Amino acid sequence: MLFSELPLANPLQRAVRAVGYEQPTPIQEQSIPSLLEGKDLLGIAQTGTGKTAAFALPILQLLLDSGKFRAPKTCRALILLPTRELAIQVADCFKQYAQFTAISTTCIFGGVGDASQKNSLIRGVDVLVATPGRLLDLIGQKAVSLKALEFFVLDEADRMLDMGFIHDIRKVVALLPQKRQNLFFSATMPDDITKLAATILRPNPVRVEVAPQSTPIERIRQELYRIDKRRKGALLKELLLEHTEMKKVLVFSRTKHGADKITRVLEKAGIKCAAIHGNKSQTRRQEALKNFKDEKIRVLVATDIAARGIDVDDVSHVFNYDLPDVPETFVHRIGRTARAGKDGIAISFCAPDEEQDLRAIEKLTKIKIPEGDKAIFEKLPPPQKETPESEMRNARGRFHQQPRQPKNESRPPKSESRGGSNPPKKASNPPVPQQNGENLHKGKRRRNRPGSRARRRMRESGDTPS
Numbered sequence: 001m002l003f004s005e006l007p008l009a010n011p012l013q014r015a016v017r018a019v020g021y022e023q024p025t026p027i028q029e030q031s032i033p034s035l036l037e038g039k040d041l042l043g044i045a046q047t048g049t050g051k052t053a054a055f056a057l058p059i060l061q062l063l064l065d066s067g068k069f070r071a072p073k074t075c076r077a078l079i080l081l082p083t084r085e086l087a088i089q090v091a092d093c094f095k096q097y098a099q100f101t102a103i104s105t106t107c108i109f110g111g112v113g114d115a116s117q118k119n120s121l122i123r124g125v126d127v128l129v130a131t132p133g134r135l136l137d138l139i140g141q142k143a144v145s146l147k148a149l150e151f152f153v154l155d156e157a158d159r160m161l162d163m164g165f166i167h168d169i170r171k172v173v174a175l176l177p178q179k180r181q182n183l184f185f186s187a188t189m190p191d192d193i194t195k196l197a198a199t200i201l202r203p204n205p206v207r208v209e210v211a212p213q214s215t216p217i218e219r220i221r222q223e224l225y226r227i228d229k230r231r232k233g234a235l236l237k238e239l240l241l242e243h244t245e246m247k248k249v250l251v252f253s254r255t256k257h258g259a260d261k262i263t264r265v266l267e268k269a270g271i272k273c274a275a276i277h278g279n280k281s282q283t284r285r286q287e288a289l290k291n292f293k294d295e296k297i298r299v300l301v302a303t304d305i306a307a308r309g310i311d312v313d314d315v316s317h318v319f320n321y322d323l324p325d326v327p328e329t330f331v332h333r334i335g336r337t338a339r340a341g342k343d344g345i346a347i348s349f350c351a352p353d354e355e356q357d358l359r360a361i362e363k364l365t366k367i368k369i370p371e372g373d374k375a376i377f378e379k380l381p382p383p384q385k386e387t388p389e390s391e392m393r394n395a396r397g398r399f400h401q402q403p404r405q406p407k408n409e410s411r412p413p414k415s416e417s418r419g420g421s422n423p424p425k426k427a428s429n430p431p432v433p434q435q436n437g438e439n440l441h442k443g444k445r446r447r448n449r450p451g452s453r454a455r456r457r458m459r460e461s462g463d464t465p466s
Contacts, residue, residue, distance in 0.1 A: 132168035
């Protein structure tokens with residue numbers, strides 16, 4: 001099937017040709033006809049399978065067919081997404097597909113001022129792409145209403161629950177009109193997601209599943225390097241310097257501090273890079289992402305905030321600098337490469353305390369990750385001996401802390417001193433009698449706040465020198 005065979009209006013067909021689409025992906029081919037019939041849809045698909053076009057094109061077609069007009073401070077279609085980056089990307093896609101129509105699209109998200117976002121909602125919009133927190137905020141300010149909503153899309157539902165948005169989602173759903181078309185997309189379908197879908201979708205929705213759940217894309221070639229934490233930075237640097245074909249590299253770190261540390265190591269080696277994580281302002285994050293897309297920087301270091309929804313073309317390599325705690329996250333990370341039918345490489349570093357994470361990932365994906373070329377280790381500094389403190393610091397709380405040994409080993413434990421019938425009593429110094437107005441606690445004077453009762457008494461008794 002070709003896009004030209006789908007029942008889409010001429011303006012949408014022109015837009016499809018303008019963005020270079022010819023043949024729909026499996027999820028697009030299975031979803032678009034059902035959505036054009038007005039049915040609810042439950043879509044299960046891996047990242048990078050073309051979900052956005054699968055729901056954007058039929059929604060735009062139905063908006064054109066309805067003949068209705070937007071009312072002030074309302075929206076006709078709502079697309080709810082977990083992150084700012086994903087919201088911006090989906091909004092850009094809607095604008096591309098609707099470029100030859102009069103359909104308007106607005107994107108609202110947190111982390112920036114809301115003045116311009118409220119101004120864009122005054123006249124009303126056809127398509128509103130939003131993150132849950134900012135949407136509820138603007139609804140509370142009466143800047144937008146959902147009473148005229150016709151289409152509701154919840155994308156990356158499993159990611160929504162992972163980020164703690166379940167209560168916000170329920171608040172939004174409670175504000176939706178009863179008569180609407182619902183689209184629910186998720187990469188995985190655990191029990192919590194299934195229950196949430198049942199509260200949003202109408203009975204007997206169309207179910208579209210284009211790939212087994214949590215299976216990595218087969219075109220991705222994977223490699224594994226077992227290495228201690230202290231030498232991960234040196235290994236990453238050597239691999240990037242040795243392999244010039246790594247032109248567009250995405251590196252995933254577990255923490256924000258770790259992402260900044262990786263960036264400093266690479267910049268010191270002369271490798272152009274930038275970090276993107278929650279502590280960065282929205283402007284800095286968008287600037288780093290744009291520079292990465294335009295290939296002004298070679299490496300983008302990110303936390304899992306970028307694991308989904310960042311659609312960057314031609315990412316050649318994905319590095320798992322730290323293995324994720326959740327095995328499903330691994331699938332979404334490596335899905336940033338091998339997009340649009342191209343091949344990709346995913347390289348993972350595994351420290352000794354991450355072995356159980358590796359086993360969970362291999363069990364989920366049913367793939368034994370082969371180890372990379374060990375000759376690279378000859379170029380690295382020798383491993384440093386781990387101290388008990390460093391092992392505890394790197395264990396992420398998985399090892400029980402050992403009790404500290406007393407400095408004076410000859411001193412008997414408290415249990416022994418308390419076990420006798422007549423434990424020894426502490427020697428106490430008899431109080432020194434006060435003579436000629438001297439302080440009873442000379443050398444241990446209490447530090448009282450000026451004006452306190454004790455301070456006043458000391459002044460009245462003459463204990464405090466004038």
